[in-house]
Amino acid sequence: xxxxxxxxxxxxxxxxxxxxxxxxxxxxxxxxxxxxxxxxxxxxxxxxxxxxxxxxxxxxxxxxxxxxxxxxxxxxxxxxxxxxxxxxxxxxxxxxxxxxxxxxxxxxxx
Numbered sequence: 001x002x003x004x005x006x007x008x009x010x011x012x013x014x015x016x017x018x019x020x021x022x023x024x025x026x027x028x029x030x031x032x033x034x035x036x037x038x039x040x041x042x043x044x045x046x047x048x049x050x051x052x053x054x055x056x057x058x059x060x061x062x063x064x065x066x067x068x069x070x071x072x073x074x075x076x077x078x079x080x081x082x083x084x085x086x087x088x089x090x091x092x093x094x095x096x097x098x099x100x101x102x103x104x105x106x107x108x109x110x
Contacts, residue, residue, distance in 0.1 A: 005035060005101060010045025014079065018043055018050075021078035025070045028063055032107060034071070038099025041090060049084045050075065055095045064089060 008015055022040055023033045034040055034054070041053040052071060056064045068087050075085045097110060 004043075005038070006040040007042035008044075010043065010050070014045055014050075017078050018075065021074040022052075022071065024074050025067060027057070027067060029057070029061070030104075030108065032104050034067065036101040036104040038095065038101070038104070039067070045083070048082060049086060050079065052085070052087045053090045054087060055090055057095050059091060 004015060004019060008018075019035065023035045025034045026032065027034055027037050027039065030037055037057070039054050039056065041055055042051075043053075044051045052075070054068065054071065056067070061067075068089065071087050072085050075087075079085070097105065097108075100108070100110075
């Protein structure tokens with residue numbers, strides 16, 4: 001099974017599809033996908049439902065609603081239609097640049 005840069009609990013066969021869908025969602029403020037930025041905290045698939053916990057780089061993020069909507073749309077398009085998608089914004093633990101992938105930190109010059 002592939003490793004995910006976030007907590008994942010669910011059928012192993014859904015992880016690559018989920019990763020690809022989430023990597024297709026870009027945070028327009030930093031021009032990087034939300035997985036590399038470290039905004040995805042966890043994904044749980046259970047009883048016909050996928051729960052996705054996301055954060056933003058700050059609570060004042062002006063594009064939070066757009067990102068949540070794009071995550072829902074990307075997952076709806078990629079996953080079986082009977083799977084219900086639920087995306088929740090969480091603020092604990094707070095996002096920090098250490099959550100970014102090495103690629104994202106290099107892109108940002110950190």
